[in-house]
Amino acid sequence: MFPNDIEDAARRIIQTASARQLWITTAESCTGGLVGASLTAIAGSSAVYDRGFITYSNAAKTDLLGVPGDLLATHGAVSEAAARAMAQGALRAAGAQIAVAVTGIAGPGGGSDDKPVGLVHFGLATADGDVAHRQAQFGNLGRQAVRMSALRMALNLIELGLDQTA
Structure with a gap:
């Protein structure tokens, strides 16, 4: 279903x-x-992955993850602040030890000078209270390529989080 590296x-x-x-x-x-989907494609994933949140709209980010509406109004959904808040909210809502958040502009439209197509923010929250952020500008590679690039980076961040979590 997914490429071998994923x-x-x-x-x-x-x-x-x-x-x-x-x-x-x-x-x-x-x-x-x-x-x-990439995690649950692996047999045995139910031992470590109980739930995930698809929060495509601002309302979903607020309702499901507790991301403050004023944070989204001030910084936008595609921002460091939103990615960090999404990761923290998911960690809390799922009772997990590691949460990764992904928010960006896959295109082909929706970009601006400040936030171009291909811009993706990632948040990684761990139970020890650490919340890391990464930003990537994949460029206007096409919607599917941006999404797959973001998937790869998110998996990489989870692996880093696992390395840091005892």
Whole structure:
């Protein structure tokens, strides 16, 4: 279903999280559930992945993850602040130890000078209270390529989070 590199990363994540008895959750906007789908494509994923959140709209980010509406109004849904808040909200809502959040502009439209197509923000929250942020500008590669690039980066961040979580 997914390219080999994505399947391999998802398998490593499931194996590592299972060995450490850690729960993972996802909060996805522009990837629309691809991160969760890649994890659940691996047999045994139910031991470490209980739920994920597809929060495509601002209302969903607020309702499901508790992202403050004023934060979204001030910074926008595609921002460092939103990615961090999404990750924290998902961690809290799922009772997980690791949460990754993805929010961006996959295109082909929707971009601006400040936030061009291909801009994606990632949040990674862990149960120890750490919340990391990454930003990527994949460029206007086409909607599917941006989403797949974001998926790869999200999986990489989960692996980094697992490395840092005991």
